């Protein structure tokens with residue numbers, strides 16, 4: 389059931405740019421999700437990144453609390469603080485958000501985890517290079533200069549907003565939840581594009597309900613399992629707006645494990661691309677009024693962390 393989520397190879401990028409642009413365009417205008425292969429991050433690099441992410445979450449809570457979440461910067465460790473408008477309940481996970489700037493005193497120290505910062509920054513750098521390839525194709529498809537999005541996602545500038553998020557979903561064995569209760573609630577990402585790394589099944593996508601449905605809760609969902617060696621990529625609201633709705637930001641969620649699936653911890657890693665604060669998000673066709681990427685992001689963060697009704701407990 390559902391619509392196939394295609395794999396797009398970035399192999400021989402410079403020579404195959406037009407063909408890759410066509411493949412990405414089709415996937416992004418129809419589903420908003422695709423898998424990247426031949427992207428340049430090795431299996432070992434991804435494995436090591438997961439290892440140090442797990443090492444962070446295994447630290448005692450009082451150590452993690454040294455890196456507590458700061459909403460004004462969208463940096464740090466939170467546990468159960470994120471809520472999704474689809475069900476207003478705290479997500480059953482903890483996460484660590486890391487950025488390119490404003491990180492003084494916020495990187496987990498080498499005493500807490502050896503080489504944490506260096507490993508993360510090398511991984512972030514690779515993610516950014518892969519993202520630039522994809523974004524340059526979308527720039528071409530939308531009729532912008534090829535480096536248009538690259539210039540607007542400049543991580544060397546202090547107003548960069550890219551966020552690298554490590555996630556740990558708590559184990560669910562021995563717990564019961566209301567029918568259909570998600571592990572991560574239905575949402576659209578608010579960024580430009582997201583690179584997602586996970587293991588196994590769980591992620592589900594609801595293509596075709598872009599920005600029009602009420603969180604697509606009762607809709608038909610398509611499985612989007614993590615495929616070894618690939619990166620799952622999706623379009624976020626900021627790029628949908630920048631493309632005058634051509635590139636689709638779609639609902640997705642993480643479902644609970646099915647019978648027979650692992651009910652232990654689930655780890656995932658996301659590199660959220662976002663335009664520089666001073667960039668103006670304005671489509672060629674002017675479908676929406678121009679908005680600064682700073683305003684766009686701060687409103688979106690408020691929707692997740694602040695503007696939520698009081699929650700009740702989900703698990704029993």
Ligand SMILES: O=C(O)CCC(=O)C(=O)O
Pocket residue numbers: 555572577584586591640642656657658
């Ligand atoms: O953990 C996952 O697989 C999905 C995470 C996600 O969609 C998000 O953090 O925006």
Ligand SMILES: [Fe+2]
Pocket residue numbers: 575576577640
């Ligand atoms: Fe997401």
